[in-house]
Each structure stands twice: as C-alpha cells, then as structure tokens.
Amino acid sequence: MGCDGGTIPKRDELVKTRKKPEQKDKDAENHCKWRLCASSQEELRSPIVACELGRMFNKESVLEILLDKAKAPECGKHLRSLKDVKELVLTINPAFKKHANMGDGYDDIQSAEYICPVLGIEMNGKFKFCFIWTCGCVMSERSLKEIKTTSCHKCQKPFANEDVIVINPSKEELVTMTSNMEARRLAAKAKNKGVKRDAGVLEKKTEKGKKLKSVQNNSTNIAQKLMKLEDPSMAKTKASYSVAKDPEASDVYKSLFTTHAKAVNQTKGHWVTYNPFYN
Structure with missing residues (x-):
C-alpha cells in the first residue's frame, strides 16, 4: 500500500508546491532581438532599418508592412511610411564568422556581425547600443556617455539628446522613446505647416507682381496708342x-x-x- 516497511515520505510527496516559472534563455532572446527582423523573424540583412522605438527590420519587411499592415499590427501603428524608419549605418566586425561552429554541434550565437565604431564593443545584446536619428549611425551607449559631444562620432553631424534612440529598449526606456517620437512628429508637422504658409505668401506676392506688371504693360500700350491718335495740329507745338x-x-x-x-x-x-x- 505504500509507506510501509519503514519508508519515510518526503515533503514534496506530501505537499504540492508551486512550479517555478520557466526562465528564458537570455542568449536565445538576445539572438532573436539582435540578429532577427522584428516583424518577419528572418535573419537581418542589409539594408537594415530601425524605427523610432528602437526595433530593427529588414527594409523589405517594412515595405510589406506598409502594403499590408495586418501582417504586423503591433508595428503598423507607428509605421506610416518609409519616413518613419531610418537606414542604419553599421560598422562591420572584422572578426565575425557567420557560422562559428565550436565543435560538438554548438554554434556561437554570441558573436556579433557589427561593433561599436568608437570602443569596438560587439553588438550582441550584452551592451546597450543606440543610433542617432538624424544620420542613422550606430554606436554603443557607453561611447556617447564617456565621450560627451553634440556631433556624431562617426560622421560629425550635429544631434540633440532627443535624437538618440536606444536599440531594443527596456520597458522604461520604451516610454521615453515613445514620448520623443511624438514630440519629433509634432515638430515636423508644425515645420511643414510653416513651409506651406510661407509658400502660400510667396505665391500671393508673385501673383500680385504679375498683376501689377500686366497693369503697367496695359498703361504703356494705351499711351502708345494715344500717341498714334494725337491731333496733327498739336505737332506744331513741339x-x-x-x-x-x-x-x-x-x-x-x-x-x-x-x-x-x-x-x-x-x-x-x-x-x-x-x-x-x-x-
């Protein structure tokens, strides 16, 4: 019947305990975030683009999302056109091997194809990486913090703090990225309205100038006609x-x-x- 013959039951045999939640494999998670497209889950290949929320895509995948937003509804909300993504300027890792087989069927997925152009850190998820929205250059967050500057380390183009976008941000960083995205879009919208207003004023001035020139031409023509119709007797007074x-x-x-x-x-x-x- 059990528990006879001097056997002693263990605690887990008498008490039901909660199972521990399965822990994610961090290496596999980093591999998906940093080596695969955020929408199609295909391997990232050039040209690689990123949105204002720090997600990386194959450019082909973005075009597919724009044509059919049902394919990736979570991405289609903030991706309205190709202007909402920036092509990344990445630095190739000279030591990278695409299939680094270490033996015994183990593949080294921690090796990264791209590195930071300033510090040489591999872009594999172990360190935070950012890109600058104005130019698209990618570098580690540490390089921006240690070498403080208002111009890009790679192309020397100026940028503001709001233009720095963290790649694959955390939940807290995602909130900041979202607010920066909304502020950037509002500023661009206001700028476009100002350009259109200035263009309208210029067009009105041009039309006014054309009308004034037309009136002047008409008055000149009338004066010439009047000279032709002048009384012959008035010629004696000249x-x-x-x-x-x-x-x-x-x-x-x-x-x-x-x-x-x-x-x-x-x-x-x-x-x-x-x-x-x-x-």
Missing part, C-alpha cells in the same frame, strides 16, 4: 517741328521764315525779320 518740312504748309507761308531756301541764299536783310547778315 520743339522738333519745322515749317520748312511741313508738307501741309504753302510755299508762300514758308517763304516768310528764315528757314526757307530763298531766305537762306539771299544777300540782303529780310523785310520782316530784318536779318542784316553781319560778317
């Missing part, structure tokens, strides 16, 4: 008018003036103008 050249004046009338041919060639004074012809 300084350039000459009686001798007037086709409508009679020869008798022209002879009264010194501009007539006879007056020019005469040798004695004119009876009207009394020109004495002094030498």
